[in-house]
Amino acid sequence: MNYIDNILFAILLCVGIGYFAMNVKKLIRNIKLGKDVNRKDNPSARWKNMAMIALGQSKMVKRPIAGFLHIIVYAGFIIINIEVLEIIIDGLFGTHRVFSFLGGFYDFLIGSFEVLALLVLVAVIIFWARRNAIKLKRFWNSEMKGWPKSDGNIILYFEMVLMTLFLVMNATDVHFQANHSGNVISQFIAPLFSNFSVESLHVIERTAWWLHITGILVFLNYLYFSKHLHILLAFPNTYFADLNPKGELDNLESVTNEVKLMMDPNVDPFAAPANPDAVPGKFGASDVQDLNWVQLLNAYTCTECGRCTSSCPANQTGKKLSPRKIMMDTRDRLEEVGKNIDANKGIFVDDNKSLLNDYITTEELWACTSCNACVEECPVNISPLSIIIDMRRYLVMEQSAAPMSLNAMMSNIENNGAPWQYNQQDRLNWKDEN
Template sequence: MNYLPNIIFVVALILGLGYFAKNAKKLIRNIKLGHDIDVSDNKSQRWKNMAMIALGQSKMVKRPIAGFFHIIVYIGFIVINIEVLEIIIDGVFGTHRIFSSIGSLYGILIGIFEILAVLVFIAVIIFWIRRNILKLQRFWKPEMTAWPKNDANYILYFEMILMTLFLVMNATDIHFQNMNSGNVISQFIAPFFKNFSEGTLHFIERSAWWLHILGILVFLNYLYFSKHLHILLAFPNTFYGSLKPKGEFDNMQSVTNEVRLMIDPNIDPFAAQPESTEAPAKFGASDVQDLNWLQLLNAYTCTECGRCTSECPANQTGKKLSPRKIMMDTRDRLEEVGKNIDLNKGEFKNDGRQLLDDYITREELWACTSCNACVEACPVSINPLSIIMEMRRYLVMEQSAAPVELNNMMTNIENNGAPWPYNQMDRLNWKNE
């Protein structure tokens, strides 16, 4: 028996999975560069959110057309890849359709896979048309430069090719077609190959089989470099997503204590405070290492779908802010920091760059109205606003670099107890006018 194909298959499998594991380790390392955050509360609600949002696609269907076709691709791609288990067993042990021994159930499963393959192919074509012919506005924003735009198309081409290979593999498999069970779609493709010899059919079937499994391994490793990393990260991202009501901001306890001392002089300023209330070394965030790990996970999870930007009132009125760009910039800077660490043997060396100014401009940050529209729109529970607010906090508390209007308001609050430039004694004079 010739074991060479089995050896080649095992080597390809090990290399593919090994490279994926290496990149997964790097991904986890980069995310852990962020500060720690406690997300251990209310586990039942977190499991529910993950089941409804990531698994159930509940936020995707708020836009029915895109949501419907996304669910087809999502279910089809996941279910069809169940067959990968059979391919791996066949590849390692040199068997052929080892699960066919289970009888009619096998035919039912393959039949479902073939129907889903056609539906996925149709859905992917529709997505391609929406992006490249109809040119939906949210796919053509300024941040959607060559790579983000091409990346989305590469994924669509990948899926078309993988679905085609799956159906061709089935259509040219003489043994499978003779079973006449499960070939609900491939039986109509098989006639295109009727004039081919048995040897040629076997060659085409084996070629499609090899290209299909190698394509899946390539796709798996491409995920790390692609926006489609959300296929894997949507689950932890929705599980760890914030459970606080939208609009409730995080207060720094150390700052709260200072304000309380100013308001209530009876508080003992020398009273022992818990460690968690100590002032941090740095207020807010100017670079990715100043963010927490959940915000960095958000950046890697971003699908670049643009729903956040299309809902943003600042963006709609022509301002520079794009919540999608905030997440893309955060991820790009995090990747840059990760590569810096790799080059310097596990240690980050100051490169003279940071997230603020080099990636995200102050104009973008101050354009935000903090309305939470982007947070509500995101189909995988990403929170661009939290990053914006942390960077604003840095500008105000570390650099005193708030816009003039905001500085005037804060001065008025400090002096007059209100945002308006009127003495407290004159505040009700309008009643007498």
């Protein structure tokens, strides 16, 4: 490889990594638009969650077929990309298989990479068939049309091409094949190129090499625009996940403070506020800025796998609610807000839109039974329920827009001290019925 190739490779590497870094900075900015929440407690439990769920894939294998195939692809992604380090060194310094000095260990590594590449290729083809030929129901919900549907297939094609290029690169490397070591899969592909001259094989090998590393950099930058951002965000998402028991809802600090003031006999109810110019806090959430940063991290981490929606009892009975759509809508609105900020020099300009109504309808929110099935099923500990609850709180406390049945229940609690429409004096009449 001459110096021009080294320079071109360095430029390609800098552009690819630079664009990725720019998008990561934007991603962090968008997540920080959320309200602060403390998730630094119990670090040992958080590290365990991350190790078991993000690294160990413990929740993926609850559905054995998809779980096993996903582990193959995941292992392939992690292990095969160790080889990327060698490609980068070769590209920058003009060497060829620089780690070959490791001898037998190198042959073992490359052989393992080839086996994994073949397994990943098979797994991805099966994933494609499940999505497009068998047409599993959870991949064909209404929210999975347009870009989400295309995105799911594009990433599969990406992986097919990258694995094929890796195997072709090895199969056409004359010196590598001549050693008959480490070429456990590519040796069966090499005969396809037996009629080519050494010069032609070199051209094919170099072309596959360049396309492979270029594809990896394109794939890296595609992640920001894809549901496969979870490849990176699954780790922080599982670390910062809520450790409280499922079903335990957090209390709004603003409401808690109001109750404490009401119960404090030393507080003057007619006293002027300490800061009359302060904007009162909003109860609940109507837009992404009202959610906390962990909920926004959840939105970006969503894999769109549909396990949450397929286990949702409301969705199973024909209700409009889809927990997956809740997360996708939150992410789409957050991206819209981020682009608004970019277009207005770092300041958000009111666009007369919000997450509530423009993206998520009240019908969806009130269809939720709060059963936590979606939270339990998510393979990366996302909580659509927390967003639903916060938006319900806004509807109830800011807009008094609860369903009639819920308003009746709250009126009964206020007037009768119980959810039922009975006078307090009649509450024990049931004991006389027999």
